[in-house]
Amino acid sequence: MAVSVCRRAHFNAAHRLYNPKWTDEKNQEVFGKCNNYNYHGHNYELEVWVTGEVDEETGYVIDLGYLRDVIKTEVEDRFDHKNLNLDTEEFKNLIPTAENISIVIWNKLRSRLENKFELKVRLYETPRNFVEYGG
């Protein structure tokens, strides 16, 4: 029987939503405040959901300690207290919207999990604005 388990994590990061192919006017029109030239920050809340069979020997779907360590290495160590546009390779040429951040995070975590697991991430940019990606 498949069970879903979740680990929550947190990171702070700055970003600017800006499409270099567009004029300043168009960027302002589309992205508004999120296009602020000097960047702005968010307190990102991340939920990582892993679904799989309960292991008969451990009673676990996945060791949440392992999941915590993977999230720390792949997400927190890379993105916490960073300017996503300036400090990270991932978003040098990718607009750091919550949508794109969730896809980047999902790909990183997916590569660290066995194929037998189903993976879904939910990323809260604010308590009211959040996105979900499951591959």
Ligand code: NI
């Ligand atoms: Ni923003």
